[in-house]
Amino acid sequence: MAFEGLTERLQNAMSKLRRKGKITESDVRDAMREIRLALLEADVNFGVVKDFVKTVRERAIGSEVLESLTPAQQIVKIVDEELTKVMGEEAVPLNKAPHIPxxxxxxxxxxxxxxxxxxxxxxxxxxxxxxxxxxxxxxxxxxxxxxxxxxxxxxxxxxxxxxxxxxxxxxxxxxxxxxxxxxxxxxxxxxxxxxxxxxxxxxxxxxxxxxxxxxxxxxxxxxxxxxxxxxxxxxxxxxxxxxxxxxxxxxxxxxxxxxxxxxxxxxxxxxxxxxxxxxxxxxxxxxxxxxxxxxLGMGDMLTLIEKAQTDYDEKKANELAEKMQENTFDFNDFIDQLDQVQKMGGIQDILKMMPGMNNVPGLDKIQMGPKEMGHMKAVVYSMTPSERTNPDLLNPSRRRRIAAGAGRPIQEVNRMIKQFKESRKMMSKMSNGNFAGMDQMFGQGISGRLGKMAMGSMVRKQKKQKQKRLKQARKRRK
Missing domain, CATH: 3.40.50.300 (P-loop containing nucleotide triphosphate hydrolases)
Incomplete structure (x- = not known):
């Protein structure tokens, strides 16, 4: 995928700064050297790299940055702002004629x-x-x-x-x-x-x-x-x-x-x-x-939300939110989710849009292409209707039968059921406003806070929608 090498190099340079409590001009120079090499290796124009590094260095060695309580985060912010400026600062719409066509x-x-x-x-x-x-x-x-x-x-x-x-x-x-x-x-x-x-x-x-x-x-x-x-x-x-x-x-x-x-x-x-x-x-x-x-590995929640709004059925999304809150999310919902993920793009692309997920070890090893999704669907389709709606029924003998029907190893079936149950617990906690363990998902710092804010915003929206529906239902009953 585009920018993977550049993202990794820039994140390494930034993480070295984060590990230091106090940052000196020498630390900034070392970081700028790594950023310069990362940009050149990414095939960025030499003149653009030269101007970019010069501007970032000048802003980063200012006393208000180096003497601040969070100098590393301030420098990340500067790099982010200057990258945005290099690429044009804001989206530019199509030019439209005053009359057709x-x-x-x-x-x-x-x-x-x-x-x-x-x-x-x-x-x-x-x-x-x-x-x-x-x-x-x-x-x-x-x-x-x-x-x-x-x-x-x-x-x-x-x-x-x-x-x-x-x-x-x-x-x-x-x-x-x-x-x-x-x-x-x-x-x-x-x-x-x-x-x-x-x-x-x-x-x-x-x-x-x-x-x-x-x-x-x-x-x-x-x-x-x-x-x-x-x-x-x-x-x-x-x-x-x-x-x-x-x-x-x-x-x-x-x-x-x-x-x-x-x-x-x-x-x-x-x-x-x-x-x-x-x-x-x-x-x-x-x-x-x-x-x-x-x-910079800070995710892209806005694009992810836009993709979801474009490709997601709002009625299904509301039903899913309720099931998450009530912890009744089952394998039928899981299949619907797989279909939605395929519409929105690969799972790797979606995860990388979530703040902090670039820092999660092993993310690059996740394989979730059409082939892997096909295997997961085969496992679910080998279950009986009652097993899909009630995963607690899946004892060892049922799992062996499902593995044989799907043509997949029993270890793969066991792993998938375990991951499903763990995911269901996490979704239930998050949908009810319990963010314990979110640090592991989103990490700390700027990207972590952005992730929690975005997730919190979505959860609050779901709760408001549910409260509104309950209020309307009570009115109708009266």
Missing amino acids: TIIMMVGLQGAGKTTTAGKLAYRLKENEHGRPLFIAADVYRPAAIDQLQVVAQQVGAPVFQLGTDVDPREIVRQGLAQAAENKNDYVIIDTAGRLQIDEKLMQELADIKELAQPNEILLTVDAMTGQNAVNVAESFNQQLDITGVVLTKLDGDTRGGAALSIRAVTGKPIKFTGQGEKLTDLDVFHPDRMADRI
Whole structure:
């Protein structure tokens, strides 16, 4: 996953400071040296690293920091703020036209995921804003480019305007815009041609399309896995086309993440979205502050809550909260939970969004992909209906039968049942406001407090909702 190496190095540097009661300028210099190496290894632009380290050092050696009661936490806060500043400070929304259609021009090199990103963006606009997007197929050079766009558009449920591969892209765009005006489409997404590398002919064609279409957005799709080269590509496209924003793709791949920390500082243009997966839903608004928190291992509760709100059935969530409070959570609920987790992404990604979880030993060894989830479901489906609703019935002979039915070792079945029972106890305690043992889950310090605050907030919300329902029920009875 992106930033794992960088997160580990930065956390090591910060933990050394935390272990010291009093911090000297020498300690700060040592920490800055480690941070500098960590950023360079993550493929962050050298100039960006130099300016970042200089700013952090100057702020960190101030007397109000070194002489404070918690100098280590103050320095973590400074690093967090400066990382956020480097990446743009706040999320930048799409530019919208004062009248329809809003025209979005997608540009980028071949293989960066431009067409897929166009589909994800259209899906987002359609689902979140009830927009009616139209695709214009202006890539007439890459084999099957139009076919790929049509497949993506069919999944989105949006039309494609195309004139084949023998018509000049400029003419395709001109006629496509005329059709959008006639059909009153809210958004037009122009899928332009890419190249394996930047060349003069490509740039001239894109410049002509820009002049013709007068787009509200020119979004450059950049492959995060190309590291420092992603920044060079962004810089070249920006010089030629004056792009309005960047979409960083493949952040879920084996990437060091340096592009996200460099693009804004080098080009002055914001990262607007990030792509982290193949599904149409895998496009997220880029929040610099949340990304900085994740890089420092402080979690990202806001994104986690947003994912839950998007993918979670509110009625089921309320029912689940009640079951947790009453300690009646059973294996049927467990299966529902597995399905929800799969919708929200892998369990590892969800855990890493929780404050302090990056510090939990063995988290990187947790394996919970589709295969492992399939095994767990097989175990539950091998139980009788009464066993699923009452796990206390699962004596040794029943467990042997379940293991044989699921085709899994008896040790795996025993371990899963034990973990289920322990989890149920913890959920019951937390839902009733008992946070004993939460230090082990969230840790101490800033990230620990954030985790407890977030969990406490969710529990309080659940209690208020329950009290409101009880009050309404009493009114109805009267």
